[in-house]
Amino acid sequence: MLEGIFVEGLIYAIMALGVFFTFRILDFPDLTVDGSFPLGAVIMATSLTAGQNPLFGLLLAFGGGVLAGFVTAAIHNRLKVPHLLAGILTMTMLYSVNIRILDNRANLPLLRVDTVLTHVTAAAGNLIPADWAALIFFIAVVLAIKLALDLFFHTDMGLVFGALGNNEQMVRVQGVNPATLKLIGVGLSNGLVALSGAFAAQYQGFADVNLGQGIVVSGLASVMLGEFIIKSNRIGLLTLRVILGAILFKAIMYLGRFYGYYINMTPNDLKLIAGILIIASLAVTNYRRIRGKGGTAA
Incomplete structure (x- = not known):
C-alpha cells in the first residue's frame, strides 16, 4: 500500500514538474496538459502492442507531448490567442x-x-518484491529528471526562461524573442506531461482517452502543496517540493478514496477535494502575502 502511494506520486510528479514549468516559471497557464497526458499514454500503449521497444515508446510519447505543446504555443x-484559450483548443483537438x-x-x-516495469521486475528477480522494484525505478527516473531540470535552469537559456516569466519586456530588450522561448518551454512542459502519461499507462495496465480529465488540477494541487512544505527560491528546492507535493497529493487522494466512506465520501468526490485543496492553498498564500507586507511595513 505505502509503496503504491509513492509510486503513483512519483509518476504524477513528472507531470507536476511540467505544470510547474509553465505555471510558475513561464507564467503561462496551460490547459493542454489534460490532452497531452492521455496522448503520452495512448502513444505508449500503441507502441507496446505493436511490439516496439518500451524505451522507444517513451521517446515517442515525449515527442508527441512536445509537438502538442508546440501547437499551443x-x-x-x-x-495572438490568450494562453488559456490556446490550451483549451489544443486539448479539445487532442481528444480526437x-x-x-x-x-x-x-x-x-x-x-x-512487455512494459518498462516488466523489464524492471525481471531484472530485480527474486531479490526484492515487484512493488519495491518499481518504486526504486521511479525514484531513479524522477531524480534524473529533477537533476536535468536543475542543470537546465542554471544554464543561460534556463535563466532567460525565469526572466521571461517575471518580465517579458525585459527579455525583449535583451534581444531575445519571447515567442521562441514560449514555444520551447511549453513544448518541454508537455513532453514531461506526456512522459508521465506513458508511465501511468504502463503502471495501470491500460491507456484511456479520458485519463487526462482533471490532470491539470492535480498538477496545480501538487505544486501548491509543495509550496507549503518548503519555502525557498532556489531551483533545486523548488523542483524538490513539487515532487514532494505530488506524493502528498496522492496520499491525500488515497485517504479520501479508502477512508472517506466514514463521512459518506465517494470516489466521485475526489475532484472536489482537489479543488478545495487548491482554493485553500491560494487563500493561505494570499494571507501570508498580506501578513508579510504588514510585517515589513511595521
Missing part, C-alpha cells in the same frame, strides 16, 4: 487525435505486453 504566438491513435477505440489494455 504556436496558436498563442501567431494568432488520441482516439485516432487508438484506432477509434476509447481504451487499450496492456495485458500480456
Whole structure:
C-alpha cells in the first residue's frame, strides 16, 4: 500500500514538474496538459502492442507531448490567442487525435505486453518484491529528471526562461524573442506531461482517452502543496517540493478514496477535494502575502 502511494506520486510528479514549468516559471497557464497526458499514454500503449521497444515508446510519447505543446504555443504566438484559450483548443483537438491513435477505440489494455516495469521486475528477480522494484525505478527516473531540470535552469537559456516569466519586456530588450522561448518551454512542459502519461499507462495496465480529465488540477494541487512544505527560491528546492507535493497529493487522494466512506465520501468526490485543496492553498498564500507586507511595513 505505502509503496503504491509513492509510486503513483512519483509518476504524477513528472507531470507536476511540467505544470510547474509553465505555471510558475513561464507564467503561462496551460490547459493542454489534460490532452497531452492521455496522448503520452495512448502513444505508449500503441507502441507496446505493436511490439516496439518500451524505451522507444517513451521517446515517442515525449515527442508527441512536445509537438502538442508546440501547437499551443504556436496558436498563442501567431494568432495572438490568450494562453488559456490556446490550451483549451489544443486539448479539445487532442481528444480526437488520441482516439485516432487508438484506432477509434476509447481504451487499450496492456495485458500480456512487455512494459518498462516488466523489464524492471525481471531484472530485480527474486531479490526484492515487484512493488519495491518499481518504486526504486521511479525514484531513479524522477531524480534524473529533477537533476536535468536543475542543470537546465542554471544554464543561460534556463535563466532567460525565469526572466521571461517575471518580465517579458525585459527579455525583449535583451534581444531575445519571447515567442521562441514560449514555444520551447511549453513544448518541454508537455513532453514531461506526456512522459508521465506513458508511465501511468504502463503502471495501470491500460491507456484511456479520458485519463487526462482533471490532470491539470492535480498538477496545480501538487505544486501548491509543495509550496507549503518548503519555502525557498532556489531551483533545486523548488523542483524538490513539487515532487514532494505530488506524493502528498496522492496520499491525500488515497485517504479520501479508502477512508472517506466514514463521512459518506465517494470516489466521485475526489475532484472536489482537489479543488478545495487548491482554493485553500491560494487563500493561505494570499494571507501570508498580506501578513508579510504588514510585517515589513511595521
